[in-house]
Amino acid sequence: MRQTLFATALLGLSLLGRIGTTDAAQPTAKPVYLDKNRPVEERIEDALSRMTLEEKVAICHAQSKFSSAGVPRLGIPEIWMTDGPHGVRMEKMWDEWSDAKWTNDSCTAFPALTCLAATWNPAMADAYGQAIGEEARYRNKAVLLGPGVNIYRIPLNGRNFEYMGEDPYLASKMVVPYIHGVQRNGVATCVKHFALNNQEIDREYVNVIVDDRTLHEIYLPAFKAAVQEGGTWAIMGAYNRYKDQFCCHNQYLLNDILKQEWGFDGVVISDWGGTHDTHQAAYNGLDIEMGTWTDGLAWNWSNAYDKYFLAKPFLAELQNGKIDEKVLDEKVRRILRLSFRTTLNPDRPYGSFATEEHALTARRIAQEGIILLKNEDNLLPLDPKQPQKILIVGENAKQMMTCGGGSSELKVKHEVLPMEGIENYFGDHAQITYVEGYSSHPAINRHAIRQQAVDEAAQADVVIFVGGLNKKDNQDCEASDRRSYNLPYEQDQLIAELARANRRLVVVLVSGNAVAMPWVADVPAIVQAWYSGSEAGNALASILSGEVNPSGKLPFSFPVRLEDNAAIALDAYPGDRKNVEYKEGIFVGYRWHDSRQIEPLFCFGHGLSYTSFEYGSASLDRQEMKTGDSITLSIPIRNSGSRTGAEIVQLYIHDKKASLPRPVKELKGFRKVVLEPGEEQTVTFTIDAQALSYYDDDKQAWVAEPGTFEAWVGASSRDIRSQAAFELLSE
Numbered sequence: 001m002r003q004t005l006f007a008t009a010l011l012g013l014s015l016l017g018r019i020g021t022t023d024a025a026q027p028t029a030k031p032v033y034l035d036k037n038r039p040v041e042e043r044i045e046d047a048l049s050r051m052t053l054e055e056k057v058a059i060c061h062a063q064s065k066f067s068s069a070g071v072p073r074l075g076i077p078e079i080w081m082t083d084g085p086h087g088v089r090m091e092k093m094w095d096e097w098s099d100a101k102w103t104n105d106s107c108t109a110f111p112a113l114t115c116l117a118a119t120w121n122p123a124m125a126d127a128y129g130q131a132i133g134e135e136a137r138y139r140n141k142a143v144l145l146g147p148g149v150n151i152y153r154i155p156l157n158g159r160n161f162e163y164m165g166e167d168p169y170l171a172s173k174m175v176v177p178y179i180h181g182v183q184r185n186g187v188a189t190c191v192k193h194f195a196l197n198n199q200e201i202d203r204e205y206v207n208v209i210v211d212d213r214t215l216h217e218i219y220l221p222a223f224k225a226a227v228q229e230g231g232t233w234a235i236m237g238a239y240n241r242y243k244d245q246f247c248c249h250n251q252y253l254l255n256d257i258l259k260q261e262w263g264f265d266g267v268v269i270s271d272w273g274g275t276h277d278t279h280q281a282a283y284n285g286l287d288i289e290m291g292t293w294t295d296g297l298a299w300n301w302s303n304a305y306d307k308y309f310l311a312k313p314f315l316a317e318l319q320n321g322k323i324d325e326k327v328l329d330e331k332v333r334r335i336l337r338l339s340f341r342t343t344l345n346p347d348r349p350y351g352s353f354a355t356e357e358h359a360l361t362a363r364r365i366a367q368e369g370i371i372l373l374k375n376e377d378n379l380l381p382l383d384p385k386q387p388q389k390i391l392i393v394g395e396n397a398k399q400m401m402t403c404g405g406g407s408s409e410l411k412v413k414h415e416v417l418p419m420e421g422i423e424n425y426f427g428d429h430a431q432i433t434y435v436e437g438y439s440s441h442p443a444i445n446r447h448a449i450r451q452q453a454v455d456e457a458a459q460a461d462v463v464i465f466v467g468g469l470n471k472k473d474n475q476d477c478e479a480s481d482r483r484s485y486n487l488p489y490e491q492d493q494l495i496a497e498l499a500r501a502n503r504r505l506v507v508v509l510v511s512g513n514a515v516a517m518p519w520v521a522d523v524p525a526i527v528q529a530w531y532s533g534s535e536a537g538n539a540l541a542s543i544l545s546g547e548v549n550p551s552g553k554l555p556f557s558f559p560v561r562l563e564d565n566a567a568i569a570l571d572a573y574p575g576d577r578k579n580v581e582y583k584e585g586i587f588v589g590y591r592w593h594d595s596r597q598i599e600p601l602f603c604f605g606h607g608l609s610y611t612s613f614e615y616g617s618a619s620l621d622r623q624e625m626k627t628g629d630s631i632t633l634s635i636p637i638r639n640s641g642s643r644t645g646a647e648i649v650q651l652y653i654h655d656k657k658a659s660l661p662r663p664v665k666e667l668k669g670f671r672k673v674v675l676e677p678g679e680e681q682t683v684t685f686t687i688d689a690q691a692l693s694y695y696d697d698d699k700q701a702w703v704a705e706p707g708t709f710e711a712w713v714g715a716s717s718r719d720i721r722s723q724a725a726f727e728l729l730s731e
């Protein structure tokens with residue numbers, strides 16, 4: 001054996017020598033696909049023409065939990081993917097879900113996407129994308145599995161924290177810069193989950209029934225913006241079904257809308273285990289199949305990946321002519337395009353990982369996203385220089401929130417917990433004590449720890465309660481929904497008792513979802529702190545101490561009761577195990593509250609500041625427009641308080657009369673302006689026909705119907721400060 005190997009090696013050397021001589025005499029031209037000066041589409045065709053059928057099939061499905069094959073013979077690298085969307089996930093074993101236990105993969109955790117959306121600041125989304133893109137690049141990933149833009153339909157969805165809220169306009173404006181930021185690094189975003197994945201219960205199979213108008217007005221716009229304005233290089237199909245076809249191979253969503261109508265030239269990647277059939281996967285728009293677990297493959301059979309729908313079964317159908325090779329080539333072109341955009345891009349930067357700069361970016365986003373929901377008698381901010389007894393209560397003050405939650409789990413270099421952040425800011429002058437007060441652990445005697453907290457609260461100068469949800473099952477966590485709108489672990493009782501014991505109570509909610517607040521009238525100060533990443537504690541304390549003036553606003557409504565949510569009111573969630581019908585149609589979130597005159601607990605767009613803002617009158621540059629024109633609205637905003645602060649000025653459009661039922665108002669513009677005390681700035685918005693349009697099912701098109709419209713400008717969806725009317729003229 002040894003001798004044979006030796007002889008083969010010698011033969012190889014002599015062959016190499018001969019090739020070397022010939023090459024020196026007649027240098028061969030560089031293959032087109034390797035020539036970076038040639039147009040990418042030409043390089044794709046050249047690479048495609050060099051690939052065997054087997055090589056083409058190999059790149060259409062996973063080769064490990066998070067990678068798909070390259071073409072080693074041609075020097076085309078494997079495609080490595082990572083979750084997403086809040087940081088670069090720790091490495092996993094090749095073929096198992098368990099961690100690979102690397103020691104160099106502890107990342108920066110950025111705030112959850114709900115927090116990013118709450119900044120209402122596209123520049124923050126760009127900074128987020130840039131930083132997480134640098135981390136993904138450093139870790140040599142070609143695809144980041146995120147961001148998620150599924151619309152917030154019900155407050156029970158366990159994955160709402162990974163998305164950007166209830167409004168399609170806000171989500172569209174925030175997703176685009178995130179994509180730009182990431183892709184600047186030669187890393188693709190994989191915007192997910194396309195589409196209609198709005199609940200975790202039955203997510204693997206539930207068929208969503210929704211009318212075309214609602215699909216286009218509510219559930220598709222953020223994806224469309226991601227494709228057409230963001231230019232995302234990848235999209236992830238959703239687990240659920242639509243029109244009775246799985247979304248990962250759905251003719252209507254993937255071929256007709258995404259690829260044809262929107263002109264998407266990137267790669268459709270299945271959600272992990274979202275592929276169910278070879279023919280449908282071949283024909284209905286899927287390009288790369290990931291995470292399939294049929295026939296027990298999740299249990300690591302050898303060569304499990306060969307058994308994927310787009311692996312050997314696909315190859316067999318191609319070989320016996322049942323599937324045309326053109327179908328395969330179409331996928332391969334897209335996958336090669338992804339490689340040229342990422343791993344084969346010689347100008348790709350190198351990235352950086354878990355740097356101080358990234359921690360700072362995470363912190364800035366958190367500081368802009370944290371929301372002051374209520375602040376009676378200006379209880380906040382608390383003076384960090386004042387000697388005082390601060391009692392901190394609540395498990396979430398000491399709970400890591402970057403781990404858990406499902407696929408968005410992270411292994412972080414550091415996470416500043418709320419307790420630590422408060423100590424950092426107040427520790428020099430205040431006497432700080434902690435009592436757990438409630439526990440998620442079932443074996444704990446809740447009554448006893450509650451009593452201890454209440455007793456100590458009576459002795460404190462101020463009580464900061466840090467509670468909310470967490471990343472465990474049936475909380476804010478993938479694969480299950482919440483079971484109740486109320487806070488878990490008897491927190492409602494605890495908060496009510498704390499409020500009775502000490503009037504100076506600040507409630508800090510760590511969650512990615514709205515929660516019931518039966519105690520709202522008794523608590524003077526409430527802060528929505530989200531899951532805010534590596535710098536969570538410092539960001540929170542900077543708001544509590546007033547070092548940072550809060551400027552976040554809600555990206556979704558907080559209903560008073562669960563029944564005030566449209567899907568719940570109409571018994572349209574979670575469906576009958578087979579179908580879920582979106583009976584509320586376009587009336588999601590504030591659109592429902594407005595149309596039914598339901599007073600929310602905290603409305604969409606709400607958020608307070610430590611300063612105050614005065615709005616002048618809105619004026620228009622003209623009162624009439626035609627479809628191709630636009631109108632400019634101007635409104636002066638003044639900081640009438642004594643601190644520098646940022647206001648998010650919101651523009652809603654109200655259609656006076658329409659042939660179809662329309663929401664009372666819809667968000668069509670927003671600006672975040674920073675103002676010094678006494679400073680005034682004029683904010684302008686451009687209103688075009690798209691802002692006035694609805695999607696007409698019959699015409700299958702967006703229609704701007706002539707008539708009178710009103711532009712409403714305000715500090716939230718329920719705090720409209722000025723309005724101005726104008727006409728859309730018929731052509």
Ligand code: BGC
Nearest residue numbers: 083084145192193271272407
């Ligand atoms: C999730 C995706 C995630 C994938 C890979 C799936 O269960 O739905 O969002 O990217 O797993 O972890």
